Amino acid sequence: MRKIAILNFKGGTGKTTTAINLGHALSLKDYKVLIILTINAS
Numbered sequence: 392m393r394k395i396a397i398l399n400f401k402g403g404t405g406k407t408t409t410a411i412n413l414g415h416a417l418s419l420k421d422y423k424v425l426i427i428l429t430i431n432a433s
């Protein structure tokens with residue numbers, strides 16, 4: 392299982408957009424994809 396982290400402490404920098412589109416692209420290539428979105432509660 393390969394894990395890809397997309398992180399940046401700043402909001403609105405395209406983390407979610409990148410995760411969704413990368414996940415979708417990989418799924419079209421027949422990879423099984425699980426996307427876990429976390430929020431920074433500091």
Ligand SMILES: Nc1ncnc2c1ncn2[C@@H]1O[C@H](COP(=O)(O)OP(=O)(O)O)[C@@H](O)[C@H]1O
Pocket residue numbers: 401402403404405406407408409
């Ligand atoms: N590559 C990009 N070019 C232009 N706008 C983008 C790009 N990536 C994301 N956005 C826009 O920026 C905003 C914040 O993106 P989002 O993925 O929600 O950021 P984050 O998850 O880091 O808070 C959204 O309105 C999104 O559509």
Ligand SMILES: [Mg+2]
Pocket residue numbers: 406407408
């Ligand atoms: Mg987000």
